[in-house]
Amino acid sequence: MLPNAQIGVSNCACVKLNFADVLAGGRGELRRDRSARQISVAELLGFEDMSVEVERKFVCNADTLKTLEEIGAVCLAQREFKDQYFDSPTFDLTLRDVWLRKRKGCWELKCPTSAGETEEASGGPSEAAAAALCSRYREITDLPDIQQRVREELCGDGERSASPPADDDDDESWPSGMNLRCFAEFTTVRRSFALEEDGVQVDLDQADFGYSVGEIEVLVPEGGDVQSALEKIGRTAQKLGVASDQRVEGKMNVYLKRNHPEHYARLLSAHVL
Numbered sequence: 001m002l003p004n005a006q007i008g009v010s011n012c013a014c015v016k017l018n019f020a021d022v023l024a025g026g027r028g029e030l031r032r033d034r035s036a037r038q039i040s041v042a043e044l045l046g047f048e049d050m051s052v053e054v055e056r057k058f059v060c061n062a063d064t065l066k067t068l069e070e071i072g073a074v075c076l077a078q079r080e081f082k083d084q085y086f087d088s089p090t091f092d093l094t095l096r097d098v099w100l101r102k103r104k105g106c107w108e109l110k111c112p113t114s115a116g117e118t119e120e121a122s123g124g125p126s127e128a129a130a131a132a133l134c135s136r137y138r139e140i141t142d143l144p145d146i147q148q149r150v151r152e153e154l155c156g157d158g159e160r161s162a163s164p165p166a167d168d169d170d171d172e173s174w175p176s177g178m179n180l181r182c183f184a185e186f187t188t189v190r191r192s193f194a195l196e197e198d199g200v201q202v203d204l205d206q207a208d209f210g211y212s213v214g215e216i217e218v219l220v221p222e223g224g225d226v227q228s229a230l231e232k233i234g235r236t237a238q239k240l241g242v243a244s245d246q247r248v249e250g251k252m253n254v255y256l257k258r259n260h261p262e263h264y265a266r267l268l269s270a271h272v273l
């Protein structure tokens with residue numbers, strides 16, 4: 001296992017399809033959003049503003065691409081994006097496991113799911129162990145919703161403010177108006193694969209600070225079946241041969257450990273990472 005190894009691209013039969021092509025049977029019926037940015041799976045499935053991302057990270061190595069090919073994965077796209085993550089000087093967001101980022105010019109918020117949102121049917125010990133390796137985050141992409149949620153988190157008491165600050169509509173300056181600063185910035189090259197298993201996507205990420213990680217991901221719409229998503233992820237991990245019982249570090253863990261050890265230590269103590 002070589003977590004920091006470069007993932008070779010030479011044997012990747014990466015056709016420049018995206019989910020729109022696949023869902024439209026390859027007829028190239030592309031949907032574009034207002035900014036013509038990369039179309040996300042959530043957008044294509046029609047639940048972009050209200051989805052729960054269930055995902056499991058895995059260590060990828062030189063064999064991962066070969067295995068993906070063998071199990072019939074279709075390479076959807078390779079793309080590059082820069083992430084900028086924001087927090088207050090006292091880490092009020094990330095200490096609550098709330099992750100505000102700007103990716104490809106769009107604001108995104110990943111935050112814990114609310115009670116009951118990801119209730120899962122009880123299984124045996126092995127199902128519980130597999131479920132513990134998966135993270136579940138609500139993803140919010142609507143800017144007013146993001147701003148509202150951030151305000152609530154910074155208030156600390158869940159209070160909803162009646163009227164937003166005047167500069168909330170300014171796409172660039174609203175974070176500084178809330179005393180939020182960029183604490184992490186890195187670029188990722190991501191290759192995305194669709195699997196036969198319905199709705200399962202595998203991403204292979206290579207970050208510019210020398211860390212590679214894989215993710216098996218299923219997006220569940222509001223009120224959707226999280227248990228089924230966990231089962232799909234478990235089956236995919238088995239097929240890929242990555243079903244170890246170890247949690248694998250995400251890009252942010254490694255980035256913070258290397259660049260901001262104090263912030264990292266605070267998050268470890270708070271059991272966020």
Ligand code: V4E
Pocket residue numbers: 057099110135137215248250251252253272273
């Ligand atoms: C939620 C979170 C962070 C935000 C970044 O999330 P991550 O899924 O690691 O990044 P990425 O680029 O793959 O996002 P995607 O494109 O899939 O939306 S940074 C740290 N966390 C918390 C966290 C956690 N506690 N455990 C695991 C396994 N991952 C993330």
